[in-house]
Amino acid sequence: MLHIGCHLSAAKGYLAMGKEAEELKADTFAFFTRNPRGGKAKDIDQNDVSSFLAFANEHNFVKLVAHAPYTMNLCSDKENIRSFAHDMLSDDLRRMEATPGNYYNFHPGSHVGQGIESGIEMIATELNNVMFTSQSTTVLLETMAGKGSEVGGKFEELRAIIDKVELKDKLGVCLDTCHVWDGGYDIVNDLEGVLEEFDRIIGIERLKAIHLNDSLNPCGAHKDRHAKIGEGHIGLEALTRVINHPKLRELPFILETPNDHDGYAREIALLRDKFKS
Template sequence: MLHIGSHLSFAKGYNAMGKEALELKADTFAFFTRNPRGGRAKAIDASDVEAFLALAAAHGFVKLVAHAPYTMNPCAAKEELRTFARETMADDLQRMEYTPGNYYNFHPGSHVKQGVAAGIDLIAAQLNEVLVPEQTTTVLLETMAGKGTEVGRSFEELRAILDRVNLRDKVGVCLDTCHVWDAGYDLVADLDGVLSEFDRIIGLDRLKAIHLNDSLNACGSRKDRHARIGEGQIGLGALVRVINHPALRELPFILETPNDHDGYAAEIALLRSHWQE
């Protein structure tokens, strides 16, 4: 079965997101843990969580892929911004334990002219400060498009972060199709080659989720502009090969395309129609 969902709003709580996912014919979803452009987090209602967990169990939901706010930059040049990032991630991971065993995805950050090596060290240092042995959440580094001073534009940069993390069983990778395409990995002409390179450098066992997006840009543009499925430079055919690839087909796929509720429903239906049993 194709495990697929979209980004939903956390504003109405877990159970409302679960019900919306069912309306979309989804069995997973993503959500921002707090305002994606700010630092405030919505209070968690234990009864709402209990209702959602019952709903998810009844309908066979697979792992959720929560997303950290965009403002969280673990390798910022300013210490106060790194402190905000550390405190935000630590708080988010505590909140994630209300829905145990899921994923927490984040953008590794921008080194802001400190250099990639310094950025990698700072990101790993934050992970070593906030990860704890008893957590059930797996933290995912997201592949990035490479705009500006982003860290994580290559598989080698992600591997360098992973190698510096002490609790390695608590971390993995989320591959964003738009981002890796914009970073220069040709998913259209050489999907097998891209995945072989990922396996050689990082290991496919560390790949836990896919952000499934088309791209408005040419391969290697380093711009990061998502497009609806089949309306970008990657195209429907290549993304269908992604969802059916033997190394990927069992993973949760999250749509981050520029869509509304009906648009997501249509994309999920389209991709399910191309799923190969």
């Protein structure tokens, strides 16, 4: 079975997200832990969480893929931004325990001219500061397009972060198809080679989730602009190979395409039809 969902608004609560996912014929979903641009998170309603967990169990949901705010930059050149990021990350990891055993995905950050090595060191240090031994959440580093001073545009950069994190068993990777394509990894003509490279550098066992997106840009553009499935440079045929690849097909796939509710429903139906059971 294809495990697929999309980004949903957390404003109405967990149960509302679960019901919307079920309407979309999804068995997972992603949500921002707070406003995508940062700020204080909405208080967790324990009754809502309990109702959602029962609903998710009843409808056979797989792991959720929560997403950190875009403003969370653990390797900023400004101390106040790093402090803000620390507070958000620490708070989010505690809040994730309300729905135990799921994934927390984040963009590693931008070193803003300090250099890739400094950025990697700062990200790893902060993860070591906030991750805790009893957490049930797996933290996912997202593959990036490599625009500007982004950290994570190369598999080697994610590996370097992992090597410096103490609680490695609680760390994984989320592969974004648009990002790796824009980053120069040719998943259209050499998906097998890209996955072999990922396995050699990071280890395929660390790949926990996929952001399934088409791209408005050619391979290696380093721009990160998502497109609807089949309407970009990656294309439906290549993304069909992604969802059916034996090393990927059991993972949760999250759509981050520029869509509304009906658009996501169409894409989920399309991809379910392309999935070889």
